[in-house]
Amino acid sequence: MALIQCTACDHRISDKAVACPSCGHPSGHDRQGALRVLGSVAGTYISSTTLASLALGVTMFVCTAAVLITLILHS
Numbered sequence: 001m002a003l004i005q006c007t008a009c010d011h012r013i014s015d016k017a018v019a020c021p022s023c024g025h026p027s028g029h030d031r032q033g034a035l036r037v038l039g040s041v042a043g044t045y046i047s048s049t050t051l052a053s054l055a056l057g058v059t060m061f062v063c064t065a066a067v068l069i070t071l072i073l074h075s
């Protein structure tokens with residue numbers, strides 16, 4: 001395993017890496033595989049952000065509901 005320099009940000013990355021972990025620029029040693037892996041990485045990223053916003057939404061809803069219930073019970 002050798003280290004090569006990212007063409008986009010000069011970050012040192014593995015020649016086995018399909019994309020720079022710093023900026024996400026594809027290293028280009030295996031275009032087809034890189035695109036496939038990038039697609040799955042993008043899919044994971046999208047689903048993880050969706051999950052995060054969903055969790056945040058649920059947390060906000062529970063907090064709002066708790067505040068409302070407290071206000072109603074104390075009025």
Ligand SMILES: [Zn+2]
Binds near residue numbers: 023
């Ligand atoms: Zn980079």
